[in-house]
Structures are given as structure tokens and as C-alpha cells.
Amino acid sequence: MEEDRAVVPHARLAARFVADADRTTWHDAALWFVRVKRDRAAAHVPEWEELRELASRIKAHLMSRLPEYLEQFESNAARNGAVVHWARDGEEHNRIVLEILNRHNARRVVKSKSMLTEECRLNPYLEARGIGVVDTDLGERIVQLRNEPPSHIVLPAIHLRKADVGATFHEQLGTPAGESDAGRLTRAACDHLRERFLAADAAITGVNFGIAETGGIVVCTNEGNADLGASIPRLHIASMGIEKLVPRARDLAVFTRLLARSATGQPITTYTSHFHGPRAGAELHIVLVDNGRGSLLARGAFRRALHCIRCGACMNTCPVYRRSGGYSYSATVPGPIGSILAPQRDPKAYHHLPFACTLCGSCTDVCPVRIDLHHQLLAMRREIAAAGHLSWSKRWPMKIARWVFGSPSRYERAGRTARWIIARLPRRILLCRWNPWSRQRELPPMPSKSFRDWYRESHERRSPTDP
Amino acid sequence: MNAARQQILESLRRERPPAERLPELRGMWHRYADRSRQFADAVESVGGACRFVPDLDAIEPLAKEQIVASGADIGRCASAVPGLRVGRAALASDSPLADLERMDWVFAPGRFAVAENGAVWIDGGDLPCRAALFLCRHLALVVRADEIVHNMHEAYDRLTWNGARGGSEFGLFLSGPSKTADIEQSLVIGAQGAKTLCVFVLGRSADRPS
Numbered sequence: 237m238e239e240d241r242a243v244v245p246h247a248r249l250a251a252r253f254v255a256d257a258d259r260t261t262w263h264d265a266a267l268w269f270v271r272v273k274r275d276r277a278a279a280h281v282p283e284w285e286e287l288r289e290l291a292s293r294i295k296a297h298l299m300s301r302l303p304e305y306l307e308q309f310e311s312n313a314a315r316n317g318a319v320v321h322w323a324r325d326g327e328e329h330n331r332i333v334l335e336i337l338n339r340h341n342a343r344r345v346v347k348s349k350s351m352l353t354e355e356c357r358l359n360p361y362l363e364a365r366g367i368g369v370v371d372t373d374l375g376e377r378i379v380q381l382r383n384e385p386p387s388h389i390v391l392p393a394i395h396l397r398k399a400d401v402g403a404t405f406h407e408q409l410g411t412p413a414g415e416s417d418a419g420r421l422t423r424a425a426c427d428h429l430r431e432r433f434l435a436a437d438a439a440i441t442g443v444n445f446g447i448a449e450t451g452g453i454v455v456c457t458n459e460g461n462a463d464l465g466a467s468i469p470r471l472h473i474a475s476m477g478i479e480k481l482v483p484r485a486r487d488l489a490v491f492t493r494l495l496a497r498s499a500t501g502q503p504i505t506t507y508t509s510h511f512h513g514p515r516a517g518a519e520l521h522i523v524l525v526d527n528g529r530g531s532l533l534a535r536g537a538f539r540r541a542l543h544c545i546r547c548g549a550c551m552n553t554c555p556v557y558r559r560s561g562g563y564s565y566s567a568t569v570p571g572p573i574g575s576i577l578a579p580q581r582d583p584k585a586y587h588h589l590p591f592a593c594t595l596c597g598s599c600t601d602v603c604p605v606r607i608d609l610h611h612q613l614l615a616m617r618r619e620i621a622a623a624g625h626l627s628w629s630k631r632w633p634m635k636i637a638r639w640v641f642g643s644p645s646r647y648e649r650a651g652r653t654a655r656w657i658i659a660r661l662p663r664r665i666l667l668c669r670w671n672p673w674s675r676q677r678e679l680p681p682m683p684s685k686s687f688r689d690w691y692r693e694s695h696e697r698r699s700p701t702d703p
Numbered sequence: 704m705n706a707a708r709q710q711i712l713e714s715l716r717r718e719r720p721p722a723e724r725l726p727e728l729r730g731m732w733h734r735y736a737d738r739s740r741q742f743a744d745a746v747e748s749v750g751g752a753c754r755f756v757p758d759l760d761a762i763e764p765l766a767k768e769q770i771v772a773s774g775a776d777i778g779r780c781a782s783a784v785p786g787l788r789v790g791r792a793a794l795a796s797d798s799p800l801a802d803l804e805r806m807d808w809v810f811a812p813g814r815f816a817v818a819e820n821g822a823v824w825i826d827g828g829d830l831p832c833r834a835a836l837f838l839c840r841h842l843a844l845v846v847r848a849d850e851i852v853h854n855m856h857e858a859y860d861r862l863t864w865n866g867a868r869g870g871s872e873f874g875l876f877l878s879g880p881s882k883t884a885d886i887e888q889s890l891v892i893g894a895q896g897a898k899t900l901c902v903f904v905l906g907r908s909a910d911r912p913s
């Protein structure tokens with residue numbers, strides 16, 4: 237229902253990405269720079285930690301009363317003149333959107349950034365039915381023109397260099413060959429998109445926050461594309477995950493202070509737009525989508541993953557993501573949070589993702605809603621192992637390790653044997669291709685004796701079994 | 704569709720997580736010694752311009768200067784600010800899209816502004832058509848200095864929501880001109896919405912020294 241790209245193990249896709257060392261180094265540095273900007277922005281807010289705590293508690297409260305808040309949101313949104321729809325899964329969402337578009341005879345759709353519509357695979361669905369969808373976020377438009385999915389939830393084209401974008405625009409938008417000036421490329425794309433806006437029959441947007449108390453929706457962007465869409469055609473469809481609610485409008489103060497600072501280091505997004513019903517002569521439809529969110533709520537250890545406000549900070553800080561790129565995750569949402577969401581849905585296909593992680597905990601430190609990301613990643617590893625999804629190359633070494641570490645005497649004997657053998661084996665065998673550990677690493681020189689031997693010799697009077 | 708609604712709500716009721724209290728939002732939020740100054744700094748940090756003026760009359764010559772400097776056509780400039788006459792174009796609820804699209808300058812009223820992030824709250828009801836805000840090349844906002852609040856908490860405390868009962872269905876916090884960094888993380892000011900933003904701050908905020 238969600239992904240239709242083939243799921244390839246993270247390590248294999250990462251190997252492809254790091255094969256281009258210059259690009260990897262750039263990618264790593266570019267994302268780290270965003271992380272540094274985030275740090276600077278957070279440091280400007282003395283009550284930053286308090287805000288994170290509040291955000292986490294507001295979301296926890298919301299989840300404990302989600303059905304009531306959804307009903308409240310629905311009735312307030314209807315009172316504002318919006319039409320609310322409910323979709324159990326991606327397909328139902330797509331069907332509803334198609335039906336609304338067909339009723340308005342809409343053939344040309346402009347869409348602003350929405351990870352939810354990516355998750356539902358809305359674009360191919362509509363295109364197969366004769367409806368043209370133009371992604372209007374610049375980064376999303378770039379990857380759409382290249383027929384690629386976004387590689388980051390906030391910076392969709394972060395895997396590309398200026399020259400790549402220049403080549404794509406040259407082919408598709410007719411910019412001069414070899415153009416690589418970001419300003420000129422941006423202007424060309426904006427002109428091209430302007431035409432699409434003026435000709436559009438309908439606009440689709442995502443939703444950053446829904447307000448239960450007022451029935452309003454809030455959309456946050458920097459380029460102005462969501463507002464152009466929602467202000468030009470007479471039909472606005474907003475796709476919204478059921479977890480996007482906040483109870484009160486005042487709660488938005490907490491979230492708007494956190495979101496942009498965490499995402500890009502801005503004090504707030506350029507446009508933070510509040511829609512309470514359609515404008516005169518237009519229609520506003522809000523599609524509430526579950527698509528697995530309810531079942532995530534039912535899973536205690538991973539429930540808080542639903543608090544995510546999609547800021548991307550955990551990706552920007554992740555040492556694995558920065559060096560392996562978004563595509564290495566083969567999931568709509570990559571990075572630390574994606575490595576929980578994807579295997580939660582489909583543990584068999586995505587069993588490798590929680591292992592693409594050093595458990596450094598940096599994601600947990602930056603997450604604006606304080607999701608315990610690295611604890612969840614560890615818990616997910618356990619679940620995947622218990623469900624028997626691990627490959628033998630992870631299962632057997634672990635079993636052997638448990639057996640060896642389970643007994644002090646076995647451990648000592650194993651150590652002695654290893655020191656003896658490794659010192660004598662030729663490199664050709666030690667660093668062979670069956671030993672993946674040695675692909676980028678040298679083995680350390682083997683010590684002549686273990687710590688225990690040394691300890692025993694230097695503290696002879698003590699009992700050898702009393703370390 | 705009703706079946707979907709029923710099913711989603713029922714399964715959420717079945718799987719309800721343990722109760723959590725909704726926290727109070729009474730923090731010791733950061734406040735600024737000089738709100739107007741902080742606001743101006745914030746606007747500039749997000750790529751906008753900010754000018755202090757004593758009153759509306761003082762805006763007109765400055766606005767004309769800016770219009771000329773931007774090479775704009777006075778026939779394509781419009782003001783939706785009560786009492787501010789700049790430009791010869793008019794905004795109406797039935798302004799043709801093609802006219803709005805050619806708009807060089809739009810002057811719009813801001814209800815209040817936020818010192819911490821340079822955002823101005825624009826109430827859709829104060830404009831005959833909201834598309835003008837996003838289609839124009841240059842946007843200028845006018846806000847009173849004593850309407851600058853310290854932070855987003857104070858901002859949301861000021862807002863009321865009554866879309867259904869005759870209030871406006873649209874409002875936004877606007878902070879700076881449109882921008883993007885989607886091409887290799889190089890920041891480009893001026894993306895799809897207004898390419899420049901100038902905020903005129905009217906009068907003096909009470910707590911502004913000197």
C-alpha cells in the first residue's frame with residue numbers, strides 16, 4: 237500500500253552513494269551546516285528545553301484523547317465550511333482525492349509539499365487517471381522532473397549538486413546548457429511554476445497542524461507555493477495525517493517556535509498560514525488519513541514516533557544519514573524516524589533499517605518533540621530479532637558471541653585462541669571478503685597477553701578468580 | 704466514507720494510550736528590552752527590510768522612493784492600507800488574476816507583529832483578495848510599533864478564531880520575503896511569493912529607549 241520502490245538493504249544502497257567520495261563529503265557537510273544553524277537558532281531561545289518538554293506533553297495528551305479531538309476538529313472544520321473526509325489507508329485517500337477532482341472536472345493540479353501524499357503514492361495514482369500533478373516546492377519539482385522521490389523530508393533535492401539541477405532544467409525547462417547559478421536556476425523554476433499556478437484547476441497541500449478547538453489547519457512553507465495554490469484555484473484539498481492535531485490554537489505557539497528552528501535554523505517559516513474554511517466562492521476539503529497511524533498508537537514502545545512534526549532535524553544530525561543519503565533507506569521518510577516508521581509497518585522488508593544506526597543518540601538530543609529515537613531503534617532491533625527477520629550473518633555471530641561471553645572461562649580460552657591464530661594467519665585470509673568488518677578497516681595488532689593475564693601477573697597475591 | 708470514519712475512531716478508542724494531562728502554557732517566556740529593535744533585527748535576519756516611521760504620512764515619500772528604485776510601474780502598485788495612498792492600481796475581490804499577477808507593489812496592513820521572529824500577522828479580512836499577497840513582486844506591510852508582541856505565545860493569545868461567525872477564514876504570520884535553499888543549500892531570497900518584503904513600523908513602541 238505504501239512503498240512501491242523495491243526495498244534493497246541499506247548497506248548496499250549506501251555503498252552506491254559513498255562510491256562518489258566528493259558527493260558524500262559535500263552531502264555530509266551540507267547537512268551538518270543545517271544542524272549547526274539549528275543549534276544557533278535553538279540557543280537563541282532560553283526556554284528551548286521547556287518548549288520541547290511542552291511539545292512532547294501536548295502530543296502525549298493529544299494521543300490519549302485522539303478520537304475525541306478528531307471529532308471536535310471535524311465538527312469545527314465543518315462549521316467553518318470545510319468538508320472533512322476520512323481515509324483508512326493510502327488507497328482510500330487517493331480515491332477520495334480523485335473523486336473530488338473529478339467532481340470539479342479538475343485536470344491540472346498544483347501540489348505543495350506533503351510527505352503524506354508521497355506516502356500514499358498520490359501522484360502516480362492521479363497521473364494514471366489523466367490528471368496532471370505539478371509539485372510546486374522547488375526541491376520537489378526538481379526531483380519530480382528527474383522522476384525521483386525526495387531524498388529528505390525538508391530538503392527534497394539535497395542529494396543533487398547545482399550541475400545536476402542545471403542539466404535537468406536545461407533538458408526540461410530550456411535554461412541555457414551548463415547553467416549552475418542557484419539564483420538563475422531558481423528564477424527559471426519559479427517562472428515555470430507561476431504559469432502552472434495560473435492555469436491550475438485545483439491545489440493540494442499538506443497540513444502541518446490541525447487545530448481541534450477551531451477546526452483550522454496550518455500550513456508552513458518558505459517559498460509561498462502553498463499559499464499561491466490555496467489562493468488561486470477554487471478548489472483546495474488538504475491531506476492531513478490524523479496525528480497532526482493540536483488541542484488548542486495556543487499550542488501552536490510552542491510548535492511554531494520549535495519547527496523552523498529545528499528544520500532550517502530560521503526563527504519561523506516565512507509563511508505560517510491558517511485556514512479556517514474556504515474563501516468566498518471556493519471549496520476546502522480536508523482528508524484525514526490513518527494509514528497505519530492508529531496501529532502505531534497501539535504499540536507502546538513506538539507510540540511516541542507519532543509525535544513527529546517532520547522537521548528533519550534527526551536526519552541532519554545523523555552520522556549515518558549524512559553519509560549514506562536519503563535513498564539508502566528506500567522509504568518515504570528516511571533517517572532515524574523513518575527507521576522506526578518503516579519497519580513498524582513492514583518489519584520483514586525493512587528489518588535492516590534499525591541497524592543502519594550507531595545508537596549515538598544525537599537524533600534524540602535534537603528532536604523538538606523529544607521522541608526517544610535511539611531507544612526506539614534499539615527496541616526495534618529486538619523486535620526484529622524476536623520475529624526472526626535477521627539474516628544469518630547477524631544471527632549467528634550474535635549467538636556465538638552470547639555463548640562465548642556467557643562464561644568467563646570460555647571467554648578467556650577464546651581470547652587466547654584468537655590471539656594465537658590471528659597473529660599467525662596471513663592477511664589474505666584475515667581481511668578476506670567474508671569479513672565485512674575489514675572492508676574499510678585494518679585489524680589492530682594482537683597484544684601478547686590479555687588484561688586478565690596482565691592483572692594476574694601484577695597482582696599475584698590476589699585470587700585469580702577475583703578480578 | 705462513514706465506514707472509514709467509524710472504523711478509524713473505533714480502533715483509536717480501543718487502543719487508547721494511558722491518560723496524560725494537557726499541560727498549562729504558563730512559561731516564563733523570553734521578553735525583549737526593546738521590542739521594536741528586536742523586531743527590526745529579526746526582519747533583517749530573514750531577508751526583509753524594516754523602517755521606523757512616525758506616522759502614515761511619512762510612509763508615502765519613502766514608498767514612492769522605493770517604487771522608483773525598484774523600477775516598478777506606479778500603475779501596478781496598490782495599497783490596501785486604510786489611509787495610505789500609494790500607487791494607481793486598486794485591489795478588489797474580483798480583480799482579474801492577470802492583473803494581480805502583474806502587480807509590482809502591494810501595501811498591506813499588518814494587525815500586529817512578533818519581536819522574536821520578525822513575523823507580521825496579516826488578517827485575510829483586511830484585504831479584498833488574498834492572492835495579491837503572494838502574486839505581487841514586492842510586498843510592504845504596515846504595523847504599529849505598540850502592536851509588537853514579544854513572542855509567539857503572546858501572538859496566539861491575541862488571535863481569535865471565528866471563521867464560521869463572520870470572521871476571516873484566512874490569516875498568516877509572514878516573516879520575510881519568500882525564499883528557498885533547495886538548490887545545493889544556497890539561499891535564494893525571492894522565490895515564488897513576494898521577492899522582497901519591507902515592514903514599516905508606525906510610531907514608537909512604549910518601551911523603546913531613546
Ligand code: SF4
Binds near residue numbers: 551573602
Ligand atoms: S523525529 Fe523528531 S527530529 Fe526527526 S523529523 Fe520527527 S520531529 Fe523532527
